[in-house]
Amino acid sequence: METHVFPLLSSFLSIIFLATSQASDLYIPHQIHLLRPQSGAHGRDVPGLSCLSWRLSVETHNLVGWKTVPQQCENYVGHYMLGKQYRDDSKAVVNEALLYAQSLKVAGDGKEIWVFDIDETTLSNLPYFAKHGFGTEPYNATTFNEWVMEGKGLALPETLKLYQKVLSLGIKIVFLTGRTESQRSVTATNLKKVGFHTWEKLILKGPSYTGKPAVAYKSNERKFFEKNGYRIIGNIGDQWSDILGTNTGNRTFKLPDPLYYVS
Template sequence: MAKSQPLFSLLLFIFISGTISQSIIQLSRDHDVYCNSWRFSVETNDVGYWDQVPSRCVSYVQDYMTGDGYRSDSEVAASYALGFAKTVEIAGDGKDAWVFDVDETLLSNLPYYAVHGFGYNLLPNSFSDSTREEVVIMISFRTIAELTDRIDCSAPFKLSESFDELSFDEWVDLAEAPAIKASLNLYKELKQLGFTVFMLTGRSEHQRNATAKNLQLEGYSDWERLILRESSDQGKPATLYKSQRRLELVNEGYRIHGNSGDQWSDLYGFAVSERSFKLPNPLYYIP
C-alpha cells in the first residue's frame, strides 16, 4: 500500500492540474465573451458614460486594438463612408463638406495607451471584491499556470487607469501619433472626389501647431480648416461644442454630407451630417 502512495499522489496532481487548467481556459473564454459584448455595447452607446475599461477586459482591449479586429473594423467603416461619398453629386462650388474628428479618427494615440498599459496600471492595494476574487483565483493557479503556460506569471496584475489629461497633452505636443491608414486612404479619396474637408477636434487651440504638424507628417494635407476648442469652448460637453461649430459651417453655406468620428459626441447633436460614420474606440468615452 505504501508503494502505491507516490503513484496516487501523481495521479491526483495530474487530475487537479488538468481541472485547474480547464478552469483557467474557461475563465479566459468567459472573459472574452463578456468583453466582446461590452465592446459592442460601447460602440452602440448602450453603456452610456464610462471612464475606464473594466479590469477583466484590459487584455481583451489590448488584443483587439493591436490585432486584426480593430484594423478590419476601421477599414469597413471607411469603405462604407467612401461608398456613400461616391453617391454625392459634387456641385463644384466648394461647399460640399466632410467633417473629420482627429484623435482615434485620423490619428491613432495607440502608442500613448500602450505605454500606459491600454488604460491600466499596477494593481493598487484597494480594489473591488469582484477584482479581488479574480486576482485570488489567478494567484491560486500560479503554480499550475506556470506548468501549463496559460498565462504570463511574470507580468504584474493590472487594472484600468482613468484618463490623465496632463500626460496626454505632453504626448500631443510630441506630434508623433501615427495615421489610421483606413482614414488616411478615405481622406485622400474624398479630396479627389472634390469634398471640402474640415477637421473638428476637441483639442485646445494652444495645441494647433503640434496637431497640424502631426497631421502633415502623417500625410494629411490641403484641409479647409482645423477647428480646435477656443477659451470660450472650455467646459462645454463635446456634443454641444461640435454641434455649434458644425452650425457655423452650415451658416457659411456648407453642405455637410459626411462626418467621421470615434465618439458619439462627434456625431450627435444638431447641424448633423447627412450620413455619420462611427469608428471603433473601446479605449475611452467623451460625452
C-alpha cells in the same frame, strides 16, 4: 498586427517589448502582449463578464458615461486595438463611407465639406496607450497632452484612404477636434507629416467651451459652417459625441474605439 501598416508603431513596440523582457514593466506599467494577439484573449474566460459583449455595448452606445475599461478587459482591449479585428472593423466603416462618397453628385461649388475628428479617427494614439495601458486607469490629461505635444500620432490608414478619396471628389476637408488651441501648431504639423496635407479649416476647442460637453461644442461649430453656406456632406469620428447633436451632416460614420468615452 500587420507591421507594414503601422511601421512606426511596430518599431516603437518592438523596442518597448524588448526592454520589458529585460526589465519588467520598465516602460509599460500594464504589460499587455507581444506584437500580435494571442489565443484566449476574447474575454470569455472572465468570470461574470464578457468583454466582447462589453465592447458591443460601447460601440452601440448602449453603455454611456463610462470612465474606464473594466480591469478584467484590459488584456482584451489591448489585443483588440493592436490586432487584426480593430483594423478590420475600421475598414468596414470606411468601406461604407467610400461607397457613399462615390455615389455623390458633387456640385463643385466649393461649399461641400466632410468633417473629420482627429484623435482615434485621423491620428492614432496607440503608442501612447501601449505605454500607459489600455483604459483601465482614469484619463490622465497631463500625460496625454505631453504625448500630443510630441507630434508623433500615426495616421489611421483607413481614414487616410477616405480623406484622399474625398479630396479627389472636390469635397473640402474640415478637422473638428477636442484638442485645444494651444495644440494647434503641433497638431497641424503632425497631420501633414502623416499624409493629411490640406484642409479648409482646422477647428480646435477654444476657452469658451471649457467644461462644456463635446456634443455642444461640435454642434455649434458645425452650425457655424452651415450658417455660412457650407453643406456637410459627411461626418466621421470615433466617439458618438462626434456625430450626435445638431448639424451632423448628410451621413455620419462611427469608427470603433473602446479606449475612452467622450460625452
